[in-house]
Amino acid sequence: MNQISNADLIINQDGSIYHLNLLPEDIADTVITVGDPDRVSEVSRYFDRIELKKGKREFITHTGYLGSRRITVLSTGIGTDNIDIVLNELDALVNIDFKTRQVNNMLKSLDIIRIGTSGAVQEDIPMGSIIVSEFGLGLDALMQYYVHEVSGDERILLDAVKSHFHHLKGITPYITAADHGLLETIGKDLLKGITVTAPGFYSPQGREVRAKTAFPGLVDLFRTFSSGRQRITNLEMETAGIYALAKALGHKAISVNAILASRVKFEFSSNPAKIIDGAIQMVLAKL
Known part of the structure; x- marks a missing residue:
């Protein structure tokens, strides 16, 4: 399998994806997206438990639990130029091995819910x-x-x-x-x-x-x-x-x-x- 280059997939020194500043284990299989960074906390305040809060630029992420269901809420900022970043980086987090820079053999499908x-x-x-x-x-x-x-x-x-x-x-x-x-x-x-x-x-x-x-x-x-x-x-x-x-x-x-x-x-x-x-x-x- 071909390796994805350092220029095509940029990984930060801490192992996180370039813009979202997230590690693969930071996101749930259910992702709620909101435009406004301030709206992330308006969603996560209804969680029973919040396990992670991270942010970089306009991309704020909270991951936690609603009952037994793990959920991530993430701000995208405004516009499809930002969606290009968010969707590609979410996909990379679940479907690419950051160590080998190769696509995983088994691909994961996220549930992405925009509010x-x-x-x-x-x-x-x-x-x-x-x-x-x-x-x-x-x-x-x-x-x-x-x-x-x-x-x-x-x-x-x-x-x-x-x-x-x-x-x-x-x-x-x-x-x-x-x-x-x-x-x-x-x-x-x-x-x-x-x-x-x-x-x-x-x-x-x-x-x-x-x-x-x-x-x-x-x-x-x-x-x-x-x-x-x-x-x-x-x-x-x-x-x-x-x-x-x-x-x-x-x-x-x-x-x-x-x-x-x-x-x-x-x-x-x-x-x-x-x-x-x-x-x-x-x-x-x-x-």
Whole structure:
């Protein structure tokens, strides 16, 4: 087997992975990701026991137990550029022998559960809703750098997306489904839809403050998309990257979105902390 070079897989002097600063034994098989580093403790405070706290840059990690289940909660920071780091390094921690720098003979599949905030693009989705992403639709460039396969349902949706968004020149969308098993457990009885992952917060999500947007009416374009029973429900900045890289690496992923804003009603929640906490408690109760 080929060794992975020192330049391709950077390991710190203490044996930890480069950015996350974690050792292989530091992470559980169930990983909850959050964007905000401060949200890590908002999740781990519900643990019965915390065995590890580590941090480097925006990547804060707590590992502990909820009952007998070992869980890691990890902050990713914002955007799919950070997801590229987090997913690859999580995979390396469980599937590469750091001493030999070779891929393990037996590969491990992590359960990766994103708990994040989002804005709704449909009028019938009220503030405070919890939406599970049945599909992640990426408008960023991350997956142009990876070989990844598209399934039958994904291909049908992607063709419909390309047709609906044909005039958005320079954007190459990609789409990936949530893990079916996690959709049936974490996502059971929750509102589901297509989540758009944008490469920014302002113009890429249809906002205009001072700099002029190149794509006027973007939110309305999201709102009016449909394919069969599928529609775009919400916007955020990580889900599609998590789904696509998790699938490429053989992991299972689900994204749970706390709706803090209505992009069509131009409203933002007056109590976002309560909505986020409700999403956290809901996910932990289903584990």
